[in-house]
Amino acid sequence: MDNLSEWRYKYENGNFGITSLTNSPKRPLTLRDVSEASGVSEMTVSRVLRNRGDVSEATREKVLNASKALGYVPNKIAGALASQRVNLVAVIIPSLGNMVFPEVMTGISQVLEDTDLQPVVGVTDYLPEKEEKVLYEMLSWRPSGVIIAGLEHSDASHAMLENAGIPVVEIMDVDGPAIDHCVGISHRRAGRKMAKQIVKSGYQNIGFLGTKMPLDHRARKRFEGFTETLAKNGVEIADQEFYSGGSALAKGREMTAAMLKRSPNLDCLYFSNDMIGAGGLLYLLENNYDIPGQIGLAGFNGVEMLDGLPIQLATMDACRNEIGQNAAQIIVETLAAETPMESKCLELSPKISLGKTLKRR
Amino acid sequence: MDNLSEWRYKYENGNFGITSLTNSPKRPLTLRDVSEASGVSEMTVSRVLRNRGDVSEATREKVLNASKALGYVPNKIAGALASQRVNLVAVIIPSLGNMVFPEVMTGISQVLEDTDLQPVVGVTDYLPEKEEKVLYEMLSWRPSGVIIAGLEHSDASHAMLENAGIPVVEIMDVDGPAIDHCVGISHRRAGRKMAKQIVKSGYQNIGFLGTKMPLDHRARKRFEGFTETLAKNGVEIADQEFYSGGSALAKGREMTAAMLKRSPNLDCLYFSNDMIGAGGLLYLLENNYDIPGQIGLAGFNGVEMLDGLPIQLATMDACRNEIGQNAAQIIVETLAAETPMESKCLELSPKISLGKTLKRR
DNA sequence: TTGAAAGCGCTAACAT
């Protein structure tokens, strides 16, 4: 950073204009160029640029000036090869459109910002083959660690992660065996918890609305936990519907309309995410349903958006930021540890938020 | 990919279990290991793994088997250093939370998927200093191209981009001089267009609600274009309010309430993004305002979410996916070109969508 | 069709 800020200073003070004319922009500059321009050995230049070892203030200045004047940007590829160290952490997530994952990313960045590590994102679109491809691609850059969503991976992905020889943190989910470390919530438990709450509130005819994704294991686990607990209480899902693609808000609206037309006696709807929940909520309000008296509603995620809804939707926080922070923290600690760290598995507790769409008893 | 899929095959068929016992996961495997395991020179192994040059089918098979059995993942760092080529495209955007940028990313990925290029994302949080840092960091990995949001950069960033010696595409905005290529819309023109529409619809007392970000140049330009055209029509912004942070939907609601309390005679609100627009819309509906008769509303972006709203908000599409696709296309073409490509600047036309929140005349 | 040698640009480990 020091290097960078001085460089910036230089440009802001106009020296750039001159130097840009002196060096052809074709061949990227090397340490050697800086070395020659400053009359100091490459090694010393390297030391200055990395703030390593003892360098006299005089040489330091000479080097910095030359480096800035030329507009030198170090070649990390060569550096990484020589030092066998790469300050990158691979972060592999299913999607950026989900809002959940940008928040996880924020948590990760917050922690990594205080280190010299940098997150690099890869997106899998919930496809195991793509996950495999992305993982392979990222591992071939020899990152210092991997943070990857979910516990379910193809055999090949699994093998790659086990053999990578770097810390691996599987995030979002803890319902299953982890390869190395893991941080997340139990989606099964989350489903159960909401089922308990709904039953406790006195609802009996419950509909489920969710995504069609057979590959969204976490949604599936929530569904399983949910039905399981209902069953224990002698209640069965009265109707269910799944969607894929399109605007979640619009889908929630449509599915709710369709389901209530089909099963008018439902008294509660459980949505697998807050966005479709919000759509359902808007639909019901427009059609003058009494919420939560006539019909109860619950979602999942605790997306910030909900604060702006006419009525606050009951939901459950998925601890996204916290998950990101903890995962990054584990990577940092593992890398700092002298002795090989033990695998850690951290289960966070999603907080239920009743909002105003479930009856209180 | 061929390499990868065969590798996968191997694991799925259980060979992994055995080999994982044979090689210690401590030292990453090298070409040499594969070479020794297959009794073929490193060079030939390299050829096979990259599908380069002529290799006999027999050797090819030997090498592939050895490679898969060991679980070899090539080291791109070494490869990049040797070949002086990196298949990475740096994509630098202000935020992932905005929904706009994930959509741009989708467009980019769609195009790059058919090539061997890979996007790598960096986030600046709308901060010029962070942009500088991220850019410096990314350039030090010697990517093949840069796609960066906006036309406004610090002097140092500007200098780095000019000197990088790789294709640069500035996206989202075309109101200003580009360094190399650019793809986007004119936000000034977008602001003007919506102003024209609002005036044409007969509104006279117009309020503006937007983000407080002085660094969101595109929002600023829309605002400028908007007021400019109003002025030409003898109309002045009657009230305005800016926010920062928090749930955009909730903010839209709050700001709308506050503004109408303060300026009850407003007959139209222009929101700088659809999310706050949706918040305002929900607030007004709940309070039984007649939309668009009593009060007109317009937003900006054309976010998919809007489809689920009770009334469709008037807005303007920012061509996000298209921008991403075109930007990536330019990078691909420039890299493929034998002779240095001319700089291209592509202005897309945002489509206005009247929805039901503006009067039709 | 295959192999051997010479780096790519940097840094670790030693000198000095």
Next chain:
DNA sequence: ATGTTAGCGCTTTCAA
């Protein structure tokens, strides 16, 4: 405090 040497793991180039 500074310099020298020897690679890092690949690919390029040239030879066989």
